[in-house]
Amino acid sequence: MWRLGAACLLLLVLCSQTKADYQIGVGISDATGPASGVIFMGYAKLTQRGYGLHLRQWSRAFIIDDGTNRIVFVSVDTGMVGYGIKEAVIENLSASYGDIYNVQNVIISGTHTHSTPGGFMEHLLFDITILGHVKQTFEGLVEGITQSIINAHESMVTGKIYINRGELLDANINRSPASYLNRGELLDANINRSPASYLLNPEAEREQYEHDVDKEMVQLKFVNSDDEIIGAINWFPVHPVSMNNTNGYITSDNVGYASILLEKELNDGAFPGQGSVVTAFASTNLGDVSPNIAGPICTNTGLACDVTTSTCEGEAQFCIASGPGEDMFESTKIIAERMYSKALELLNDNAAVEVTGAVSAINQFVDMPEQSATYTLGNGTTITGAGCNAAMGYSFAAGTTDGPGEFGFTQGTTSNDFFWDIVRDLLAPPTEEDIECQLPKPILLATGQMVEPYDWHPRVVSTQLALIGNVAIAAVPGEFSTMAGRRLKNVIKSAMGSSDATVIIAGLSNHYTHYITTYEEYQLQRYEGASTIYGPHTLGIYLQQYGKLTQALVSGTTLDPGPAPYVFDRDKLFSLVFPVILDHPDLDKKYGSVLSQPPSSVSAGSVVTATFVAGHPRNSLMHGSTFLRVERKVDDEWVLVANDAVWETKYTWGRTFIAASEGTIEWTVPDDVVSGTYRIRHFGAAKSLLGRVASYQGISREFEVRNNRIDEDGAGRENVPMFAVIVFSVFLTLSQRLQY
Ligand SMILES: *[C@@H]1O[C@H](CO)[C@@H](O)[C@H](O)[C@H]1NC(C)=O
Ligand SMILES: *[C@@H]1O[C@H](CO)[C@@H](O)[C@H](O)[C@H]1NC(C)=O
Numbered sequence: 001m002w003r004l005g006a007a008c009l010l011l012l013v014l015c016s017q018t019k020a021d022y023q024i025g026v027g028i029s030d031a032t033g034p035a036s037g038v039i040f041m042g043y044a045k046l047t048q049r050g051y052g053l054h055l056r057q058w059s060r061a062f063i064i065d066d067g068t069n070r071i072v073f074v075s076v077d078t079g080m081v082g083y084g085i086k087e088a089v090i091e092n093l094s095a096s097y098g099d100i101y102n103v104q105n106v107i108i109s110g111t112h113t114h115s116t117p118g119g120f121m122e123h124l125l126f127d128i129t130i131l132g133h134v135k136q137t138f139e140g141l142v143e144g145i146t147q148s149i150i151n152a153h154e155s156m157v158t159g160k161i162y163i164n165r166g167e168l169l170d171a172n173i174n175r176s177p178a179s180y181l182n183r184g185e186l187l188d189a190n191i192n193r194s195p196a197s198y199l200l201n202p203e204a205e206r207e208q209y210e211h212d213v214d215k216e217m218v219q220l221k222f223v224n225s226d227d228e229i230i231g232a233i234n235w236f237p238v239h240p241v242s243m244n245n246t247n248g249y250i251t252s253d254n255v256g257y258a259s260i261l262l263e264k265e266l267n268d269g270a271f272p273g274q275g276s277v278v279t280a281f282a283s284t285n286l287g288d289v290s291p292n293i294a295g296p297i298c299t300n301t302g303l304a305c306d307v308t309t310s311t312c313e314g315e316a317q318f319c320i321a322s323g324p325g326e327d328m329f330e331s332t333k334i335i336a337e338r339m340y341s342k343a344l345e346l347l348n349d350n351a352a353v354e355v356t357g358a359v360s361a362i363n364q365f366v367d368m369p370e371q372s373a374t375y376t377l378g379n380g381t382t383i384t385g386a387g388c389n390a391a392m393g394y395s396f397a398a399g400t401t402d403g404p405g406e407f408g409f410t411q412g413t414t415s416n417d418f419f420w421d422i423v424r425d426l427l428a429p430p431t432e433e434d435i436e437c438q439l440p441k442p443i444l445l446a447t448g449q450m451v452e453p454y455d456w457h458p459r460v461v462s463t464q465l466a467l468i469g470n471v472a473i474a475a476v477p478g479e480f481s482t483m484a485g486r487r488l489k490n491v492i493k494s495a496m497g498s499s500d501a502t503v504i505i506a507g508l509s510n511h512y513t514h515y516i517t518t519y520e521e522y523q524l525q526r527y528e529g530a531s532t533i534y535g536p537h538t539l540g541i542y543l544q545q546y547g548k549l550t551q552a553l554v555s556g557t558t559l560d561p562g563p564a565p566y567v568f569d570r571d572k573l574f575s576l577v578f579p580v581i582l583d584h585p586d587l588d589k590k591y592g593s594v595l596s597q598p599p600s601s602v603s604a605g606s607v608v609t610a611t612f613v614a615g616h617p618r619n620s621l622m623h624g625s626t627f628l629r630v631e632r633k634v635d636d637e638w639v640l641v642a643n644d645a646v647w648e649t650k651y652t653w654g655r656t657f658i659a660a661s662e663g664t665i666e667w668t669v670p671d672d673v674v675s676g677t678y679r680i681r682h683f684g685a686a687k688s689l690l691g692r693v694a695s696y697q698g699i700s701r702e703f704e705v706r707n708n709r710i711d712e713d714g715a716g717r718e719n720v721p722m723f724a725v726i727v728f729s730v731f732l733t734l735s736q737r738l739q740y
């Protein structure tokens, strides 16, 4: 022992380096939900029902162990996670690993994509917009998350961690909320969608920050002992709502596609989910942050919306934000590419700082309405306030400029409506105390009183914090607004007592409780304030609570676990989402028969489609598999060119008659395609009247693909400044519709 000590004294540098080594594991697994027939989670729009697949849902897991303690961080392509998901994952893991993975050290964070199937949340308010609980979505997520952690566990190697940061900025940084219409060159990836609320934070506080959203991407990079990158987690605040509420394709949206792009780059072009390097773009303080950076305009008049209420002539449904692309697919791609480019730049940047020091984690459950907190407002004034029974305000039903609601509600509403109050009271009337506590929020749904047949909203929520050296990851149960997130980071950082500490907000983790705005933002009662469910002091309570968690970890003390969260009987959850009863093809057809063949010859840039007789996609989640393969003939072998997880393909499903259905496969032939003979294959499963599910497949005819661009000039098409073309055409289109 003394020898080691002596050696350490002599070789201080070497020893401190050894100390920085962690055991690190990364893993990815398929968590895709039922690919048709289930309503999506996010926009709360009953007509947004899935009809196919564009991008699969992936769960990405990262395990970090310092030799004493271990933490797991999971980012999963889903709207959010409920505590039932975390419970089931831990229970599944315990079969193989005992209590290595537990409530304290596992963080599960949803990316917040609004285009994946719902029904996995248990609390009734969240599942009711899906028409009830969907066991298949729940199990698909649990299985995918569990498997990603198992994959990470099995890949553990000795390695190091680096932290880096950089801003993803607009060239036109002076763009103020009021001048969204003056688009100029939109080069960034996020804007504030409730600038009027943000402006209620005191000026002195706002002046400490250059923008009304955080523009910084924070990155943890994981390398093995040969300094090769094995994974990365990137946190950049933006809602994954580039795909709007008319979309019915499952997709991981902008952040999910950014992950796919970065993983493809680092895995030598491997198909999604199949490379060893895993990179997540995880959610953070994205509460008031939109990717639709061309900003909101009135789709009926072409004029600017009212800034405070986001309405057009009094109506919310016409005030819609979009851009920067011509359509939602292009917008998704552009935002993803910007995040991917920034992350790649940070990965290759030597300014990254090595993270050293111990790993620790803590979780405490908190009964929110029972809390009171003394905390500091934006102007430095200290106040004391208490939590309220959960309630949604009127403006919740107004939706946002990323997806307005449909019943004539508007944002910024602070008064009640006689008719809706009657409807509300039929469900559950709020108490006088609830009404008083939530002011100035007019209560539309007194969810804290809605406990039949079981809880509609969480009351006891998870608060969790992890430390890796002087990096803190605060796993929060909802969507913090930009300024709410900044205040939380400041509180945690000061409790850490280290000026070079970094605090990361891991959004939508473990529990979901909608939004958390500042006390000042809450007063305006826009969508985010109306959805801050425990009342005006919700943030104050979290500031106090995460300060307490930080002190506990820093001082090495333990906290009591807190009250147990509500327990659901998973077999008794309300559901009107019925299983597939039967598939049956038209009498003269078989599953997999081709109904429409691809053209005999196509060229790069065109879209090839083939339609097959299909079974209902809900018969199988097809995890680790695919609904389609695009293949090229190479020496009499068929080589995989594209599957259902890549950007270039889409699988669309629909019923054609009572039990008959068809599946259409679409492949956008990429610009760098290799000329040759191709075919499209479809895979699926169908259910017989006796309930037996059998898989089938179909094959299209062969077709020729010509790539004149590559064939003719050898080097392929020059990299035209595509981006400039897009920006210019968006600008042209929009400027035609606008009046200044
Ligand atoms: C984990 O639990 C879910 C249901 O809670 C189940 O469907 C799944 O097969 C289990 N096993 C694994 C390895 O995920
Ligand atoms: C959604 O995006 C499409 C373009 O991809 C557009 O035509 C449609 O109007 C948008 N709808 C909403 C409600 O934003």
Ligand SMILES: *[C@@H]1O[C@H](CO)[C@@H](O)[C@H](O)[C@H]1NC(C)=O
Pocket: 377, 379, 380, 381, 520
């Ligand atoms: C600080 O802000 C709060 C909330 O906006 C306000 O009520 C209070 O008067 C302010 N205090 C000072 C000293 O300006």
